[in-house]
Amino acid sequence: MRGHGQLLGLYVPGHSLLHRTPLALKALLCVGASTPVVLIRQPITTAAGLVLFLLLMTVGARLPLRKVLGALVPALPVLALLALYSWFTRGPEAAFVVPGGIAVCMLAARLLTVTTPGQELLDGLVRLVRPLRRLGADPERFALALSIMVRSIPYLVGSLSDLRDAAKARGLQRSPRAVVVPVVVNAVAYAQATGQALAARGLGEHTDARDMHGENMDGEDSTDADGRDGA
Template sequence: MTRRRRPPWTGPLGLYRHGTTPLHRAPIGAKLAGLLLLGVAVVLVRGTTSAVVLLGLAVGAAVLARVPARATLVGLLPVLVTASGLGAYQWWQRGPATAIEVCADLITLVVAAGVVTATTPADRMLDALERAAGPLRHVGLRPEILALSVALMLRTIPALVQTAGEVRDAARARGLERDPRALLVPAAIRTVARARATGDALAARGLGE
């Protein structure tokens, strides 16, 4: 029986998905400003009702952007696990109202960030980041290097998760899925090799300094 290959995990922020919705057509500055205002509201506005309303706004934006529900849920799985742990702790320490608020706030921010990345091409987002970081040039930080660092981070995180999955599958095929060495050592070696290859490529282009 042939085992079905699962698609690579792209992280809770997802990937850009072409579309013609109002959010796709909106300026990147407006979307980032909206995300910032939502983050401020999450921090400053307290209460379970407010947290649920803000979560509803984030989910509504995802529906408006026509982000696929299945892909969103798959990307949110690690966040949901984290939110469950935080919620259980807050429930124990401070009660159910605080637990619901904390979980809703965390999921709201992740879903909203996912909507922005799903409706904005990566090159446009990095160009906007480079322009916004322009004043940092006066303190010795090159904005283009900052944008490149963010691009590498966004590309590396899914690649690392995919590497971990491939290593786990290989260990399972050898019956070693319970052996930490069969999981950690190959993953560490492949991660270091990838980092060195990336560093060499950047240095060859004069971007290593």
């Protein structure tokens, strides 16, 4: 069974400038710098975006260039096909701008995940939800759901590959149904057991934490999210 470490494992530990930059600032930078590239779609902005993020990754985050480019490898077939298609339909400029824009966004997103521990990213996501509280969102429960999800993935991947092997052993590898039905049934039973355990611990119930602790619990939350250094 795979540990969750692998799942949150894009993070490369380090002490570079970008590792130390707060997540919110990094996120703003990445979105702010990649959006114009996608919207404008001129060779000059695309090239500038590529250079900017390659510099940020190699100099700002002190990552080896090989590793930076390696992140693009899985997307290469798609990017190459897009380039070919754009060349034939709209000429060489489009062949650079369309896949180039996607590459910029990939680098930008990679920058965040490589320099920020996974748990911190999730905490950041929870903070992003916090302003939605007025619309009925509940950041506490959202955070709890995220945690349960992250911790359930290795369990389910494990049971999926176990059952894949079992199906193969019985010559049923061509029957996804033989594999997926038990996985889903297990997942439901597992979710119900987890739900019971949550209820038993007084977690995840809909009434918000306020009436339980006498006062606003979300107010102190920011200290919590900042206090974590990620697992």
